Amino acid sequence: MAAVRKFRSPPIFRGSPTEDARQWLERYETMSTHNGWGDADKRNNFSMYLDDTARNWFLCARLPNDWEDTPAQPAAGENPATPLVPGLRSVFLKEFQPDNYGLFQETRLRSRTQGVDEPTIRYYYEILNLCRLVDPNMSETHRLEHLFRGLRPTLFRKNLSAEVQNM
Numbered sequence: 006m007a008a009v010r011k012f013r014s015p016p017i018f019r020g021s022p023t024e025d026a027r028q029w030l031e032r033y034e035t036m037s038t039h040n041g042w043g044d045a046d047k048r049n050n051f052s053m054y055l056d057d058t059a060r061n062w063f064l065c066a067r068l069p070n071d072w073e074d075t076p077a078q079p080a081a082g083e084n085p086a087t088p089l090v091p092g093l094r095s096v097f098l099k100e101f102q103p104d105n106y107g108l109f110q111e112t113r114l115r116s117r118t119q120g121v122d123e124p125t126i127r128y129y130y131e132i133l134n135l136c137r138l139v140d141p142n143m144s145e146t147h148r149l150e151h152l153f154r155g156l157r158p159t160l161f162r163k164n165l166s167a168e169v170q171n172m
Contacts, residue, residue: 013039018101020058026101027138030094044072048093062100069093110138118155128155 015036018029033054037047048071052063075090091099103109114135119128132152136143 010039010041015054017054017056018059019056020060020062020101024101026098027106030098048072051093051097059101066096066100068096107139110135114139114151115154117151119157121157125156 013036015033016029018024018026018033033051034047037050040046042050052060055063069090069092071090071092072094073092074095075087075092077089078084078087080086114132117128117132117135119125129152132155133148136148136151140147
């Protein structure tokens with residue numbers, strides 16, 4: 006007998022300035038995949054996980070029927086060229102992700118320091134996630150620079166002295 010996969014409900018997005026639309030959308034898509042939803046299901050279920058401003062936007066905007074973008078097609082023979090048609094995913098991000106999102110994430114990355122009582126593992130993964138948001142192809146060297154820049158000085162001294170002893 007096949008195991009039954011338990012339905013997971015995606016979080017609600019309200020469209021407030023404090024919410025990160027990209028991270029919410031990643032979570033929505035992860036839950037959609039877990040639930041076995043295809044692109045049509047993602048599109049059809051989308052409005053159930055919106056509230057407040059985001060729900061009003063969904064109800065009032067003229068939104069595409071597809072989840073993903075439909076790519077542009079060059080003219081071929083007697084068929085005319087067709088332009089790119091944005092899908093709901095792209096339209097949502099355009100509406101709720103700030104224009105300067107990349108710069109904002111880069112500023113967060115450059116100014117992020119480990120809190121006095123913050124667990125190192127939490128700091129570590131938040132820095133790695135910010136690196137991913139700023140540049141998914143960021144080199145290991147640059148990620149390490151960002152990690153060490155904001156590491157608590159006491160931990161940095163411990164790591165440095167351990168490296169010297171291992172040499």
